[in-house]
Amino acid sequence: MSESGTARRRGLAVMVAVELLLIGLGLGVARGLDVHDHPARRPVANLFGPDFVDIDAVRPGPTSAATAAPGAATGTYTWDCGRNEDGHRNTANVVTAPGYPGQAHHVHDYVGNVSTDVDSTPRSLAAAGTTCRNGDRSTYFWPVLRTVADGAGPTGHSGHDGVIQVPTEVTLTYSGSPRGNVVAMPARLAATVGDAVAATNGGARAAATWTCASTPDRRATAYPVCPAGDRVLRVFDFPSCWDGRRVDSPDHRAHLVFPDPDGGCPRNTFPVPRLRLTLAYDLPPGVRFRIDAFDGQHNSPLTDHAFFVNLMPEPLMAQVVACLNSGRTCRDG
Template sequence: MSESAMARRRGVAVMLALELLLIGLGVGTVRAVEGVVAGHVPRRPLASQLGPDFMDIDSVRSDAAQSVVPPPAGAGSYTWDCGRNEIGHRNTANVVAAPGYPGQAHHVHDYVGNVSTAVGSTPRSLATAPTTCRNGDRSTYFWPVLRTVPAGDGGVGHPGHDGEIQVPAAVTLTFLGNSRGHVVPMPLRLAGTVGDAVAITNGSARPAATWTCSSTPDRRTTAYPVCPVGDRVLRIFDFPSCWDGRRLDSPTHRAHLLAADQDGACPHDTFPVPRLRMTLAYDLPPVVRFQIDAFDGQHNSPLTDHAFFLNLMPETVTAKVVACLNAGRTCHDG
């Protein structure tokens, strides 16, 4: 028998063995193996395969209700490094919206910045605690954890909360300037929030379009995105940046810090402060369901994505931020 014929027979034998192995394990069909053997790149799933909370990112641009562009920013930016929560700082507290209360066990937050943020934290206790930020920023920044949904758990929206928590591959904190003029310093202990943790109950007035993919950051959606293979899933939180000049917080945690309009102008009697943008990037397999932790009755919906901060940045660092933004420079600190 010729060498080429023998090689073909060996190839057939290998494929047959792989097929029998897969059948014995109850895993897929030989077509999956053929794709790997032939070097085919796995294709991303259809949004319909993952559930009603998912949207193919390619369809976002044509959907005006889902495509949200934040107000234009000034030319300046200040970026600093607070890690990505490699230390696993997580709990159910919320020092902005519900200080002193433990929170619900199935609504866990990820943190960067101040390492002491917990149920009993106060601005005074936080002000002297260590931080993960390399520039000495003691502020606390937090958001609901992202979990992959275990196989057989009913898909996205299932009330189970035992999925594996996904540590972000990267967390980027950036302050942006105002396109209409200079910003004023953000006051110490200013609290901010974006999104709505109970959007299913409250309706659709306050959800933030936070979701997108690394190759399409200009496309924002309130749905979980189905990204191209090789892309990272992104959550981008653009906080409001027009301060009323008086209050550090308000009963709604919103009235004191408003969003600029689509031209970048602040509402009457408010002042532009540095606009915080938090970008969380996740490396997820191409075919996987995922969802954020949410309160009961919110169905783990992407509409309920949200984030908070409590500003405890030292005044010396705040001065650097304002000078950078108002000069239109691009600054990196730490």
């Protein structure tokens, strides 16, 4: 073979090798953009780290609610408990570890009952004041959200510091059941949504809480990258099917479970008012953020969670049930 023919073959082999390398790199980048089973994210999200997802890349959820049966509880009741402007925060958890201080780097925000702390008791909570304008003494709490300092790494793994962000708005809305009437929640009923250790236990109980104000139908288990000027939202939909006997259970879940896909409650459970807690944040453009989390959870958005303990006065609970069962839209504050 001539030298020119050999040179042409060598040149072709180099071109093929380069092309295969570029294809491999492209596939690697594409794989790197997939996170938490969401569609491939656009490159902008990757600038914030692997725990973030471009909200436009998240598939919308179901667009319609379950069809309501005749006479079902189709009402809603919304009221104002503030947004923790007073800075009621601590590391306690009166649901999972009453009487014990929590880890110093896992701080909760509170609205509602103003006394919730490590030494709280049912009696002390029932006698305390509240930030809710309608007199609801229930306690509602969730991990604080912090902005991440420059140089802290893509997800803030260098520590547990950062500026705590006060929500711009906190909305509490109770809704009914599409399958029938709701019954009153008992005093001290505890409720849990999400899982604080989801990053290390498989994530089966993780809740898709993250979205943006302009895209409420797109819920993610990753921190959202929202359009400029949009609000970051955390939306907690609590379970609402009560076993009729207990106000808590060993795993803090078995006594109050989620409805079936059609909105009905599993056998031997009864529908109670269902809480949706929505937190809205105005964050500076391009800032990274994270929630407080336990050691070993890497501040993962999968670990987002919230709790409430029902301490509504009986007349208020009766008012809520009547509103929901009559199909009205009610609002206090």
